[in-house]
Amino acid sequence: MRGPQDYGGLPAGAVDPVKHEHVPTHWEKTVDALMMLIFDQRRQLARVDESRRMQEMLGEDYHKYPYYERWLQAVAWLMLEKGVFTQEELEAKQTEVRGRLEAERSGN
Amino acid sequence: METKYQPGDKVQILQRNQPGHVRTPIYVRGKVGVIERIVGAFPNPETLAYGHSGLPYKMLYRVNFKQGELWSDYDGSPDDTLEIEIYEHWMAPA
Amino acid sequence: MSEHHHDHDHGHDHDGKPIQEDELPALEAQILETSVRELLIEKGVVSADDIRRAIEAMETRGESLGAKIVVRAWTDPAFKEKLLTSSDDALMEFGIDMRPMELCVVENTEDVHNMVVCTLCSCYPRPILGIPPAWYKRRDYRSRAVREPRAVLQEFGTELPDNRQVRVHDSNADLRYLVLPKRPEGTEGWTNDQLEALVTRDSMIGVSDVRSLDELVG
Numbered sequence: 001m002r003g004p005q006d007y008g009g010l011p012a013g014a015v016d017p018v019k020h021e022h023v024p025t026h027w028e029k030t031v032d033a034l035m036m037l038i039f040d041q042r043r044q045l046a047r048v049d050e051s052r053r054m055q056e057m058l059g060e061d062y063h064k065y066p067y068y069e070r071w072l073q074a075v076a077w078l079m080l081e082k083g084v085f086t087q088e089e090l091e092a093k094q095t096e097v098r099g100r101l102e103a104e105r106s107g108n
Numbered sequence: 109m110e111t112k113y114q115p116g117d118k119v120q121i122l123q124r125n126q127p128g129h130v131r132t133p134i135y136v137r138g139k140v141g142v143i144e145r146i147v148g149a150f151p152n153p154e155t156l157a158y159g160h161s162g163l164p165y166k167m168l169y170r171v172n173f174k175q176g177e178l179w180s181d182y183d184g185s186p187d188d189t190l191e192i193e194i195y196e197h198w199m200a201p202a
Numbered sequence: 203m204s205e206h207h208h209d210h211d212h213g214h215d216h217d218g219k220p221i222q223e224d225e226l227p228a229l230e231a232q233i234l235e236t237s238v239r240e241l242l243i244e245k246g247v248v249s250a251d252d253i254r255r256a257i258e259a260m261e262t263r264g265e266s267l268g269a270k271i272v273v274r275a276w277t278d279p280a281f282k283e284k285l286l287t288s289s290d291d292a293l294m295e296f297g298i299d300m301r302p303m304e305l306c307v308v309e310n311t312e313d314v315h316n317m318v319v320c321t322l323c324s325c326y327p328r329p330i331l332g333i334p335p336a337w338y339k340r341r342d343y344r345s346r347a348v349r350e351p352r353a354v355l356q357e358f359g360t361e362l363p364d365n366r367q368v369r370v371h372d373s374n375a376d377l378r379y380l381v382l383p384k385r386p387e388g389t390e391g392w393t394n395d396q397l398e399a400l401v402t403r404d405s406m407i408g409v410s411d412v413r414s415l416d417e418l419v420g
Contacts, residue, residue: 001125001126001127002134005322005323006133006134006321006322007321007345008133008134008135008321008322008345008348008349008372009134009179009321009345009348009349010345011345012341012342012344012345012346013342014342014357015337015340015342015343015346015354015357016337016342016357017337017357017404017409020336022335022336024333025227026257027226027227027232028227029260029261029333030235030239030253030257031235032333033252033253033256033257033260034238034239034242036256036260037247037253037256038242038247038248043247045247046159047156047157047159049129049153049157050156050157050158050159052129052157052322053129053157053158055323056129063341066227067324067336068231069228072231072234072235072238073234075238076238079238079241079242081159082159084241084242084245084247085241085242085245089241090237090238090241093237093240094234097233097236097237097240098233101229101232101233101236102229131322131374131375132374133372133374135349147375147377148304150302150375150376153375168375168376170377175351175368175370178349182350184351184368185352185364185365185366185367185368187367188352188367188368188369188370189369189370190348190369190371190372191369191370191371191372192371192372192374193372193373193374193375193376193377194375195375
């Protein structure tokens, strides 16, 4: 049984060290920071191993998600699993945020 | 904590089909390598991943493989190697 | 939302699609991130300031710290010995504490070239080198670095003679890896600053050698 993350030795394309270079965006750094904060000594809300398990649970979607979207999904699922917030709270928040961000984007 | 293997020992990585989160990639399973060094005792990632304590600790080793052992069609130098960390419960004497 | 304002060089995302400066993530991703972040703040788990500080901290870590460690090892044999055999103590001298992870430093020589990959995720010595490069996290590198390292090295422009052994390190568990590149000949008497300018991030991952002296002069 091969998990989606287990890439070692599979056929894949060329590495393009110019095209595949990327300065992390502020958004990506924010996701990175959220992950580091839930792991840190003060909070210890989750471990890196748990984050990896969550990313592996993406299954086939693992390959489609950009790197930091995998991280983000893992943070969200971990916080639900730990009971930091509930699915209902998350959905209500997403509805509210969607309205705000859609208005913001169309205003751009 | 006791170490079952010493540097230089030949080991075979287990060909185990285990569900859940594991850190032994498929490409080394069933392959024979040599203990390069004892890394030490670490919490078990297979249970840490589910929010458990990771106890009992597992002894971790670095295992050295000839690339030709891993890939029958390896076309680099025959001296090329790969080293990877493997927990004691994933290997047997070879 | 000013916090989504980017001020970086133009870049490319992980799937190789070019992205514009200031480009936002996909709307769905931005909605989820904003929702999770706001809930964590409302619940008192993190504050906006904690997030800002975490981002600041990650921006202070990067290849220049790695370069300092490499140059110290090039110029101080006792330090190099410590770095190779008990890296915790050596790193303490730079105020770096990687525990519970451990740093494994692998030395390039005339006969051996080391190269690091994490096939299962993207483990990387973040306290020393910062956030891993995009290519390090992509499937191409993670799949092929273990199976055809010499071909991958060529894609980085790194040509190795057949008689130089390639050692690939799959960073899959509790160690993190730093390649100690070879100090180029002709750098005797150089200052630390001059030497540090030779050491690139890629040379510490082992996909290339350090900068050549010509590159530096140019």
